[in-house]
Amino acid sequence: MSDDGGLTGQRARLDAEMERCGQWPADSPWLREAFAALPRDRFAPQRLWRWDGWAYVPVDRAVDPDGWARELYGGVHSAAVTQLTDGLPSSSLSAPGAVADMLDSLRLEPGHRVWDVGTGQGWTAALSAWRAGPGLVVSSEVDEGLAGFARGRLADAGLDAQVLTGDATRGGLPGGGQVDRLHATYAVESVPWSWVEAVRPGGRIVYPWGRLGYVALTVAEDGASARGWVHGLAQFMGDRRAPAQASSGPAAHAAVRAGADPQVRRVLDRDPAGLEDWDLRFALRVAVPDAVLVTEHEPDEPHGPDGPHGPVVLVHDGDRSWAEVRPGTGGRPVLLQGGPRRIGDEVMVAWAQWEGLGRPGLYDYGVTVTPDSQWAWHGSPDGPRWPIAQPAPAGR
Structure with a gap:
């Protein structure tokens, strides 16, 4: 010592x-x-x-x-x-x-x-x-x-x-x-x-x-x-007196899903590995700010030609809506969803929008704040924008 x-x-x-x-x-x-x-x-x-x-x-x-x-x-x-x-x-x-x-x-x-x-x-x-x-x-x-x-x-x-x-x-x-x-x-x-x-x-x-x-x-x-x-790009502890942010990780996702069967199942034409791109993650944070997303890699297991490896993507909103993207047969992943909103679809729409914007990085985004509204934008203050929920009035 x-x-x-x-x-x-x-x-x-x-x-x-x-x-x-x-x-x-x-x-x-x-x-x-x-x-x-x-x-x-x-x-x-x-x-x-x-x-x-x-x-x-x-x-x-x-x-x-x-x-x-x-x-x-x-x-x-x-x-x-x-x-x-x-x-x-x-x-x-x-x-x-x-x-x-x-x-x-x-x-x-x-x-x-x-x-x-x-x-x-x-x-x-x-x-x-x-x-x-x-x-x-x-x-x-x-x-x-x-x-x-x-x-x-x-x-x-x-x-x-x-x-x-x-x-x-x-x-x-x-x-x-x-x-x-x-x-x-x-x-x-x-x-x-x-x-x-x-x-x-x-x-x-x-x-x-x-x-x-x-x-x-x-x-x-x-x-x-x-x-x-x-x-x-960094993660910080939140305001102690604000509503708690939804927890991340598989256990939080499991708590939201609560064992429910999927209400919607559909095949995707996107590789879920793309969701590990931090520029995309930031774009999703802008467009679907309450979506909590985590990717997992399952242990290697034998797979035939119709059972490819790929990350499992878990999404939830901290309330009752959830989605999962899992490797499917034939090399095409499957999106499973449940709850009152289709949060998986919201993520897929935001993903497509990000690609349509040319796959921008986090430094291509900004924020404007006024007394009665706030929004994020891409490229310039007059570019595509996304609303930011207003804080509660002082003293509430």
């Missing part, structure tokens, strides 16, 4: 991996300096949680410092779970690559006033304060325990950043006024209009969008709207 639990080596390894993967943003060289000055271990609790394939198990720094360091520095794209609620993750230190990319998208400059939404352990607030300057970052955290922890870590780092307890999704900027930048660390399906109101015209809002991806918006000069492009 090393004197510091391997932290020096883990920090160096992460820095090198970020370099090798091209994750240090060329336009924001300050981020590499900030990561070195404020390493994530300075903002991590003494206990982390590791998924062992069945459940989350504790990794305590006092008991296993090397294991704790490895869990904390799992990789460029690895978050570290810092809190469980009812056995499920409720807070984490986000993946380093996503943190760097989102803060690069924020276009943060010295002197900017920043609203950090979702303090967690305080790491992103610290990085923002390192860049913006003393007294310019206010951070909101709904969990008082986390807020207190973050205050202590920020103070230990010698940073002047304010952490307040409150629900940023349903309230305005603490203290009023406007900021230059808003950075959210938890996922929302739709942007609260109070966030747009809190950012000055020309300012930026960077936030995780629902179950997949993050977006950078610019507030219009008249303050009456905000719009911008998708900037990356």
Whole structure:
């Protein structure tokens, strides 16, 4: 065991991996300096949680410092779970690559006033304060325990950043006024209009969008709207007080199907392996946002010429509607569906639409937010669009 639990080596390894993967943003060289000055271990609790394939198990720094360091520095794209609620993750230190990319998208400059939404352990607030300057970052955290922890870590780092307890999704900027930048660390399906109101015209809002991806918006000069492009692909924990997102995985699909027989069965002319394309997955997320989709590869078994291998695709809406795509005879997959809506057909229509648009990537999509409506679009704000459900009014 090393004197510091391997932290020096883990920090160096992460820095090198970020370099090798091209994750240090060329336009924001300050981020590499900030990561070195404020390493994530300075903002991590003494206990982390590791998924062992069945459940989350504790990794305590006092008991296993090397294991704790490895869990904390799992990789460029690895978050570290810092809190469980009812056995499920409720807070984490986000993946380093996503943190760097989102803060690069924020276009943060010295002197900017920043609203950090979702303090967690305080790491992103610290990085923002390192860049913006003393007294310019206010951070909101709904969990008082986390807020207190973050205050202590920020103070230990010698940073002047304010952490307040409150629900940023349903309230305005603490203290009023406007900021230059808003950075959210938890996922929302739709942007609260109070966030747009809190950012000055020309300012930026960077936030995780629902179950997949993050977006950078610019507030219009008249303050009456905000719009911008998708900037990356990542998964974040959701707003704690929003309706729970439907769970993924075979068990969640089985719970929705509840043993029911298919109501519809039809042969497809599409290869279900195409649904493993992440650009298509993102397009489906835009067009059918409540569809939860997972692909599985069954163990190899002997098959004749009419029984090809292929992934099994499970789809559900978290309520009562489900679909499955399974390899069929003659080399043609079969779509099975049940429930009050034909969610499998919705996925197939969105798939065809994506192909009709030229198979765009996630960076070809954007979002527009106005006081009374929000929508995603392809290619340009005037291109094909898909509505985004509005958030509940503040105070509901």
